[in-house]
Amino acid sequence: MEQLVKRINGMIHLKAYNRQRDDLFFITVEKSQLELVLSHLKNNEGFTHLAFLQAVDFLEDSKFQLTYMLYNYDIRVNLGVKVLIGRDKAEMTSIHKLWAHAWQYQRELHELFGINFPGSPRVEESFVLEGWEEMPPMRRDFDTKEYSERTFYQRPGRSTNDPKEYMKEKMYKNYAASPRIRRDDE
């Protein structure tokens, strides 16, 4: 795996590399070099299986992180390729030519995160939402609880407790007050 990283580093500049487990590695590459890296990994290094493509919203840094998870059947290793892209007017190159199912993930990201993939087939179609008028719902700044309370009718009777306080009151208060339960050393 280290040799692979060296080979890729000879081609392009790797921004980061870390090893999570024996069979899981992550590399971070530049946005412009992603397609090059992916096609190299697929065609020459044997990472032929695209497990998924997903986005993570880092609202504080105003960045989206895209993760392309690849798998190599020969050395049996997962490799995650991470790319950071800007959050405003997010746009990414489409990889639908490399894998025939990549357009599905791109359609999902377009709908749930609002990331645009120009040229990806059927990217404008709706995936899970129908008649959605708010901002893309998987973004961090979309508050699903507030939307749910605003839109759907609540049935009265549901109460919410802070688990920490609730358990303290429920368990330890009774525990201290109860005369029957005593520790041996008391």
Next chain:
Amino acid sequence: MNRKHIDEIEKQMKLANEGLPEEERKFFADVIPTRVDPFNKYWEQFLNWARSRSLWMLAFGTGCGATELRPLMTSRFDMARFGIFPRPTPRQASVFVVGGYASIKTIKRIIRSYEQMQGPKYVIALGSCTINGGMYYDSYNTINRLDYYIPVDVYIAGCMPRPEALIAGFNRLKEKIVAGECEGMNEYTDKFDWFKKNQKEIIKDWNMPDYNW
């Protein structure tokens, strides 16, 4: 078949919301359902007794509660001995079992299937998520209370309810039908505007699927 015939057939087979004015097009049913009152008290009692003995269930697995319908249909719990039988189309069914959480895309199909069913029709709602949202109470895509969108006769609590609970729920429905308390269809007619208002609040896209026949 020449063009004229084809046009004629197309005219007959138009969509349910086609040809209506733009405001009314948003209603799914092209006519408001009418109230059906009992013809005679004793005749109605006999009919209710008969109806409770043959509940035909719409086989529309709308959520994860549909998983427990399958053991119920098959050999171990065998709901056919209670006179309950799954039917593939809403036109033949009298009981609608809403299997759990209803997402916005599904509630539109639930309403459409419910409106297609012939009266008298009954609704059983499974699971906590139809009662108050359950563990999806804060989800942006699932409704919290089903009885704001279609009238519900029996709720079965649990996540998910066991087949025994389903049988108990069906028995409760039978008791209610014999007692003449299941007037969900007439309730839907009487409060049609209220139901439609609630439905329109969440379902933004009322377009029908495009058929070409």
Next chain:
Amino acid sequence: MSNLSESKYRGFKADRSKYPEMENGKPVIDLESHRYTKLWQGPQHPGVTGNMAVELIVNGDEIVSAKTHVGYLHRAFEKLMERRRYIQCFPLVCRICVPEPDTNEYCVSAAMEDLAGITVPERALWLRTLNLEMSRIGSYLMWLGGQAGSLGMGAVGQWTIGMRDFWLDLFEEMTGGRVYHMYMIPGGVRKTLPDGFRDRARGLIVRTRKLLYDVENTFLSNAIIKSRLQGLGVITTEMVDEFGIVGPIARATGRECDIRINNPYVKYGELDVKMLTSTVGDAYARAELRYRDLHQSLDLVTEILNRIPEDGPIQADMPNLLNWKIPAGQTYVKAESTRGEHGFYMVSDGSGKPRRVFARGASYTHAISLLEELAVNISISDLAGLMVSLHTCPPEIER
């Protein structure tokens, strides 16, 4: 009228010499010409698996184009998990796939353990393996009933789903839950085995084998079933990487991909799991492969029952779960479900709630891009059989 009879393998290479006309490599379907009909199979349809829909354009009874519509079961699990503490996420995830919830539980627990650096005790690992294999048996039994039922053979469904119910009874003894078990909590498992569990499980294995003997005679050896499934939905080896196919479907083409062997998790490294493959790649090969895999699962359960340690801890030392903060990091944990690779990608930012959780279900590609490709040029009546043969599970597509 159709070209079905000309090619033995109806699946991948769609013969579109007559319908529809091709233009620049794309089919031209003119709905106004009254030669094509648009039909919807689902969501309210007994022939679809779960709650999904396939929009078909048919010519006669031959499908010329198919498009999958999902989203009827979207509950936004991933969004809800971002709002919940780690331990509160745990009861959510098993709802992602209803017939086989334990793979989800294992994956999310293992992801949290991987990020937090917790080692699970030996006995808990064995109990997890037992639970995972038992859920595989339940899911395969349900699939057998579905595959037979989709071809109009109701009797097999009556038997196998009835038998699955007895496995659910064992789950109830073991975990307290019938369908959703919530058993593999982070750091270990919740309970040990009850008294007499092993004997009852061994008895049930014997009964299941007896049932499978009948199923083999009536279903897999049935001439009608064979003639309908053979040649249906052929997947070639090249398509495996192209479409990201995993699990039994890929193994039926000869690709050796079983995560239990390739990347052993829990205790599969110490067990004798065989790589079952076939070379045909059609629906019958997949059915046969799943049948053999079911037998292997029964073998594995027998072996696991003999090897579970009698005593030892079942829980690692955990911090206060109500206020559990996991250090920042990213991980991807996968397991072999009955449909293939099932994985959880978890991103933690050091707070008490996950930053992002993504559940990768195998049906995601099988039910959309693969089904749309394979459904072309088959008859409408075979579509339900094809869909079950791909073992699509809609809730794990849209989550």
